[in-house]
Amino acid sequence: MYKAKIFVNYKPSVLDPKATVIQQTLTRLGQTNVDSVMVGKYFELVLQGNEAAVNEQVAKLCSEMLANVNMETYRYTLEEVEA
Known part of the structure; x- marks a missing residue:
């Protein structure tokens, strides 16, 4: 079994109004040393299968469902977990 930790963020060229x-707001609160803010999504999936198959499945899920690849980028890590 593998746990996929998936991070999705806007591409640098896309305006992020929440960020x-x-x-x-941070600046108004006196936190003037914050140079940039990035808002994103985080997903954790636990999948069964061998590493190659899980890696392929997670990449497909990210590009087809979890991220809008026109506006967002994604990255993920896999870690082996006990059943």
């Missing part, structure tokens, strides 16, 4: 609001 902009968070950064402006």
Whole structure:
């Protein structure tokens, strides 16, 4: 069994209004040393199968469902877990 930890974020060229609001609020609160903010999504999936098959499945799930590949990028890690 493998646990996939998936991170999805906007591409650098896409405006992220939530991140902009968070950064402006931090500045108003006196946190002036924050250079940038990135907002994203995080998923954890536990899958059965061998590493190669799980890796292929997770990549497909990310590109077809979990991320809008026109606007977002994704990355993931796999870690082996006990059943």
